[in-house]
Amino acid sequence: MLRISRIAGPALLIVIAFVVVVTGLRFGGGAEAPILLDPGAVVRWGLPISKLFVNLGLSATIGALMIAIFAMSPKRDEFTLTLDFAAAGAAVWAVASAFTGFFTFLAVRNQPIDLSSAFGDVLASFLTVTELGQAWLATVLIAAAVTVLCFAVRKMSALVFVLVLAVAGLIPMALQGHSGGTEDHDAATSAIYLHLVFAALWLGGLLAIAIARSALGKERLAIVLRRYSSIALVSFIVVAASGYVSAEIRVENLTNLLSPYGILVLVKVFALIVMGLFGAVYRNYAIGRLEASPRKERGWFWWIVTAELGFMGLASGAAAALAATPTPVPEIVAADLPDSSPAAYLTGSPLPPPVTAGNLFTMWSFDLIWVLICAFAIFFYLAGVWRLHKRGDSWPVHRTVFWVLGMLLLFYITNGGVNVYEGYLFSMHMLGHMTLGMMIPVLLVPGAPVTLAMRAIAKRTDGSRGAREWILLIVHSRYLAVIGHPLIAAGIFVVSLWVFYYTPLFRWATTDHVGHEWMIIHFLASGYLFVQALIGVDPTPHRTSYPIRLLLLLGTMAFHAFFGLALMTGSGLLLADWYGAMGWDTGVSALEDQRIGGGIAWSVGEIPTIALAIAVAIMWRRSDGRASVRYDRKAERDGDAELDAYNDMLAKR
Known part of the structure; x- marks a missing residue:
């Protein structure tokens, strides 16, 4: 019975997903023949079905890799079995992506299949020239590479990079499909990407546990399941939030929920609610019973897993059908926007109102990625403080205040008025950059998140690595020891500023959503490393003397001020075909706005510089005070033997 229940879960997932996608295509009209240029029934049905297997394959890969890295012990067979399952999932992902890319080519180009060289030339041109073809080619290559690496790599630290590669393989998929109207493109892309990643963690993680059941054993099941439940809870929140954003963009109002697309959305919502209830059963009932009697076989538990996998199949099938179903809200290209200004053509969005303090x-221009990052960062930090409080340990209040304020400021910069205007005005872009690289780290670093994590997260003893172990590994890694050195951190902080604005990186970060996200991460991380080297509380392999820290601060800020002056006095416009072509009558020319941005780079940078200098001076004074107290106590214990020895040495000389 137990063997049947283990096999039934994955089988039920695939069967239900297949039935639902076929039914959804018939109901929503996703496979109906177009009036003109019909690619044929094989393509119309094969494309969404192949996408379904792409989703299932990438879910198995990403979920299994996460479970292996976060929950499994490399000393046990469970680890190897989970990685083998990840490799199998990656192989399915690669093959299904190849079929999807080929079906997409047939649907777009409407080419009859033949073996002539002309057909091959057109296919090669599609895969190497068009964005859609390049996306699927990249997906196939990444999935194939992940397949090989899952078989070849068995070291847990290296598997992190395999997981990162697999997650990066979802970016091309997120940039295509239903991405909303032009105005909502960035928000839709972020929502799709988050939805893909965390749905894969949720579905693939449960599949991996079901497949590795024979190697887990009765005692290990509850342990691994509790670790998975934490991943599943976070995934449920992210999938629900990203699903809501996607639905709001494409459905827009309650009336459209009665459209075929809206009905399929409601099916996904129903499946999500039921899966959330399953998660509640796991956390509040099932795991406790398994821990209470681990040696007793729990056949009922696997039937619960089977039922949940069935509902995951329902959600997966509905998602694949939705991807092929016309949305009730049409996607509007820039040329059709009511605002016909050059800015609308460049950014895809109508011009915002003039900049005022009130605006x-x-x-707001919400970026779901940073909304969730800030929310989770505050929640887990406060949860760690609460855990310390419950066991009677103290945590300085000012550290909590600094961390929360830093995250709130990060939330505003990535979602508030600055984010609204930075695509149109260089000065607003520079204000956001300076806040990310200097102000926010000055607030976050005193929060000492690593120290809090070390005290609040339980240590593992079974050879696996949880959050505490991974944080310690990163903190003590050679890579962080190099880039975290005060001189290197200061160099990165200064050099990246010049390299970013005077290379194609600036254009990429301004015109591309992926580049924009990279920019936020880079400047936030480089600023954090620099501030950590100066006033960090968390453990670090390098502790520089306080005079050297002050010299580093002053030298770095001198280069920073020189950069601001270069912008203020420059006669050339950065990204002239972007900021100089907005056609926005603000009363200030694009060049003058760039000079204002240079003034912001110079003046705004002085505020955190003063704060850092004061902080270093205070820490220096306290360090000297502690050293003096230690010396006085030592003198009291040994009768000031050190001073007597020194006086004797002078007398002999």
């Missing part, structure tokens, strides 16, 4: 604090 900066009342207008």
Whole structure:
């Protein structure tokens, strides 16, 4: 019975997903023949079905890799079995992506299949020239590479990079499909990407546990399941939030929920709610019973897993059908926007109202990625503080205040008025950059998140690596020892500023959503490393003397001020075909706005510089005070023997 229940879960997932996608295509009209240029029934049905297997394959890969890295012990067979399952999932992902890319080519080009060289030339041109073809070619290559690496790599630290590669393989998929109207493209892309990643963690993690059941054993099941439940809870929140954003963009109002697309959305919502209830059963009932009697076989538990996998199949099939179903809200290209200004053509969005203090604090352009990052960062930090409080340990209040304020400021910069205007005005872009690289790290670093994690997260003893072990590994890694050295951190902070603005990186970060996200991460991380080297509380392999820290601060800020002056006095416009072509009558020319940005780079940078200098001076004074107290106590214990020895040495000389 137990063997049947283990096999039934994955089988039920595939069967239900297949039935639902076929039914959804018939209901929503996703496989109906177009009036003109019908690619044929094989393509119309094969494309969404192949996408279904792409989703299942990538879910198995990403979920299994995460479970292996976060929950499994490399000393046990469970680890090897989970990685083998990840490799199998990656192989399915690669093959299904190849079929999807080929079906997409047939659907777009409407080419009859033949073996002539002309057909091959057209296919090669599609895969190497068009964005859609390049996306699927990249997906196939990444999935194939992940397949090989899952078989070849068995070291847990190296597997992290395999997981990162697999997650990066979802970016091309997120940039295509239903991405919303032009105005909502960035928000839709972020929502799709988050939805793909965390749905894969949720579905693939449960599949990996089901497949590795024979190697887990009765005692290990509850342990691994509790670790998976934490991943599943976070995944449920992210999938629900990203699903809501996607639905709001494509459905827009309650009336459209009665459209075929809206009905399929409701099916996914129903499946999500039921899967959330399953998660509640796991956390509040099933895991406790398994821990209470681990040696007793729990056949009922596997039937619960089977039922949940069935509902995951329902959600997967509905998602594949939705990807092929016309949305009730049409996708609007820039040329059709009511605002016909050059800015609308460049950014895909209508011009915002003029910049005022009120608009900066009342207008919002939400980026779901950073909304969730800030929310989870505050929640887990407060949860760690609460855990310390429950066991009677103290945690300085000012550290909590600094961390929360830093995250709130990060939330505003990535979602508030600055984010609204930075695509149109260089000065607003520079204000956001300076805040990310200097102000926010000055607030976050005193929060000492690593120290809190070390005290609040339980240590593992079974050879696996949880959050505590991974954080310690990163903190003590050679890579962080190099880039975290005060001189290197200061160099990165200064050099990246010049390299970014005077190379194609600036264009990429301004015109591309992926580049914009990279920019935020890079400047936030480089600023954090620099501030950590100066006033960090968390453990670090390098502790520089306080005079050297002050010299580093002053030298770095001198280069920073020189950069601001270069912008203020420059006669050339950065990204002239972007900032100089907005056609926005603000009363200030693009070059003058760039000079204002240079002034912001110079002046805004002085505020955190002063704060850092004061902080270093205070820490220096306290360090000298502690050293003096230690010396006085030592003198009291040994009768000031060190001073007597020194006086004797002088007397002999």
